[in-house]
Amino acid sequence: MNTSNAVRAEILTQAVPYIKEYTGKYVVAKYGGNAMTDPQLKKSVMQDILLLQLVGVKVILVHGGGPEISAMLKKLSIESHFENGLRVTDDDTMEVVQMVLAGKVNKSLAADLSALGGKAVGLCGIDGGLIKVHQKNEKLGHVGEIDEINTKILDDLLDGGFIPVISSIGIDDDGTPYNINADTAAAKIAAALHAESMVVMSNINGVLRDKDDENSLISQMSLADAEELKKSGIIAGGMIPKVDCCTNAVKEGVKKVFIINGEIPHAILIELLTDEGLGTMFTK
Numbered sequence: 441m442n443t444s445n446a447v448r449a450e451i452l453t454q455a456v457p458y459i460k461e462y463t464g465k466y467v468v469a470k471y472g473g474n475a476m477t478d479p480q481l482k483k484s485v486m487q488d489i490l491l492l493q494l495v496g497v498k499v500i501l502v503h504g505g506g507p508e509i510s511a512m513l514k515k516l517s518i519e520s521h522f523e524n525g526l527r528v529t530d531d532d533t534m535e536v537v538q539m540v541l542a543g544k545v546n547k548s549l550a551a552d553l554s555a556l557g558g559k560a561v562g563l564c565g566i567d568g569g570l571i572k573v574h575q576k577n578e579k580l581g582h583v584g585e586i587d588e589i590n591t592k593i594l595d596d597l598l599d600g601g602f603i604p605v606i607s608s609i610g611i612d613d614d615g616t617p618y619n620i621n622a623d624t625a626a627a628k629i630a631a632a633l634h635a636e637s638m639v640v641m642s643n644i645n646g647v648l649r650d651k652d653d654e655n656s657l658i659s660q661m662s663l664a665d666a667e668e669l670k671k672s673g674i675i676a677g678g679m680i681p682k683v684d685c686c687t688n689a690v691k692e693g694v695k696k697v698f699i700i701n702g703e704i705p706h707a708i709l710i711e712l713l714t715d716e717g718l719g720t721m722f723t724k
């Protein structure tokens with residue numbers, strides 16, 4: 441048995457009560473671009489996703505790819521900047537976002553799942569009208585505000601034994617595509633499905649009291665704590681929209697919401713299926 445499988449076997453010895461909790465329930469796993477830079481680790485995360493499906497969890501994978509979009513924009517000499525954590529997306533930028541997210545990153549995750557023996561269907565919010573949006577505001581260009589998630593297409597795929605792999609691109613009533621922050625898309629999908637859990641995988645251990653000190657992890661955060669920590673500036677930058685998505689998911693009825701470090705081997709299995717808590721858990 442290789443090391444990874446030995447760790448998975450060890451996790452499974454503790455997992456029985458947790459598996460019962462999740463069997464037949466929806467779990468939305470959000471995999472951020474910052475956590476998918478190592479191809480071996482990425483494959484290992486995909487194997488963990490397949491294991492969750494194997495034990496009866498209805499897993500939906502929502503992915504980001506912000507760093508890959510930025511790298512491609514740079515190659516094409518297209519200027520890009522963020523406002524409050526959202527990429528200002530003009531027509532040219534939108535083309536690249538669609539190319540990188542729905543083309544490259546989405547297909548590479550679906551290919552990894554397939555190579556591991558899984559059945560995956562990669563899609564973005566345009567497909568089957570999965571994510572309906574309107575323009576958030578003119579200043580941000582093609583950034584979408586989500587109006588509706590068409591959960592039927594997800595249920596049809598899950599019933600067929602497929603893992604839906606979703607890029608955060610939406611479509612408006614006129615058929616225009618829009619860019620969506622991937623955490624926001626994951627939270628809306630989790631809320632629409634009344635998911636048991638949403639797990640956001642980034643490359644940091646969770647919300648930290650001091651963002652330069654890995655040991656200052658805040659392991660549990662209530663909605664009131666989140667507001668307090670934002671006011672005091674402890675939650676800042678890219679962590680603000682991430683925490684907002686998590687608190688919104690809790691408010692909208694998602695039972696267990698976590699931010700974890702997707703670069704820790706088997707982090708998602710450890711968080712969901714063992715007594716050990718790794719990252720930040722959000723509560724009411």
Ligand SMILES: Nc1ncnc2c1ncn2[C@@H]1O[C@H](COP(=O)(O)OP(=O)(O)O)[C@@H](O)[C@H]1O
Binds near residue numbers: 643644676
């Ligand atoms: N309190 C905090 N705890 C952890 N990270 C924080 C905090 N405040 C700000 N950050 C920043 O937020 C970043 C995570 O957001 P982001 O880079 O947008 O994640 P991703 O691309 O994985 O979705 C961290 O790398 C860190 O620099």
Ligand SMILES: CC(=O)N[C@@H](CCC(=O)OP(=O)(O)O)C(=O)O
Binds near residue numbers: 472474509
């Ligand atoms: C509107 C907006 O900002 N969209 C994001 C979509 C990708 C994303 O969110 O990727 P990560 O999860 O890897 O950060 C972007 O263009 O970068």
